[in-house]
Amino acid sequence: MLKVRPCADVELAIDRRRRGSRLHRLLAALHGELDARDDRPTPAGVDPAAYSEMVERRLEECLAQLDEHPLAQAFAEIDRRLLARWLNDYVEQHRRYDGGYKQADEPVRPRLFETSFGLPRKGADPVSTATPLRIELEDQRILITGRIDRID
Numbered sequence: 001m002l003k004v005r006p007c008a009d010v011e012l013a014i015d016r017r018r019r020g021s022r023l024h025r026l027l028a029a030l031h032g033e034l035d036a037r038d039d040r041p042t043p044a045g046v047d048p049a050a051y052s053e054m055v056e057r058r059l060e061e062c063l064a065q066l067d068e069h070p071l072a073q074a075f076a077e078i079d080r081r082l083l084a085r086w087l088n089d090y091v092e093q094h095r096r097y098d099g100g101y102k103q104a105d106e107p108v109r110p111r112l113f114e115t116s117f118g119l120p121r122k123g124a125d126p127v128s129t130a131t132p133l134r135i136e137l138e139d140q141r142i143l144i145t146g147r148i149d150r151i152d
Contacts, residue, residue: 024114033058040109112151113149116145132144
């Protein structure tokens with residue numbers, strides 16, 4: 001006997017966690033690039049054509065595929081289109097955000113991205129710590145771990 005068994009059902013699904021991680025990496029890269037400029041603009045302060053070019057370049061870097069499978073390429077294209085739309089909508093969101101700080105000396109800008117506590121450190125982030133936040137109430141101790149997307 002060959003002992004052949006049927007294959008498990010294959011389920012096609014978008015990996016939303018991967019998409020969210022990609023979006024976070026893209027936003028950090030875009031803000032890093034803007035922060036490195038002499039005029040340090042927010043996304044709303046960049047020429048729209050230059051911002052679109054920056055988004056397309058960062059998307060290409062982020063979505064460079066090693067997997068040549070057509071299905072993987074199709075999912076990557078879906079992600080590329082959705083992320084591009086979100087990043088272009090982000091300009092208007094940032095314009096409203098910037099408007100809330102018109103009284104400030106300068107626009108509020110992100111200083112740190114993906115800062116974690118109680119989790120393994122990633123990259124060269126000087127603020128993240130592997131030590132969890134510790135809360136003690138009477139005879140109980142709570143340890144909290146997490147990651148903060150953006151700190152202005």
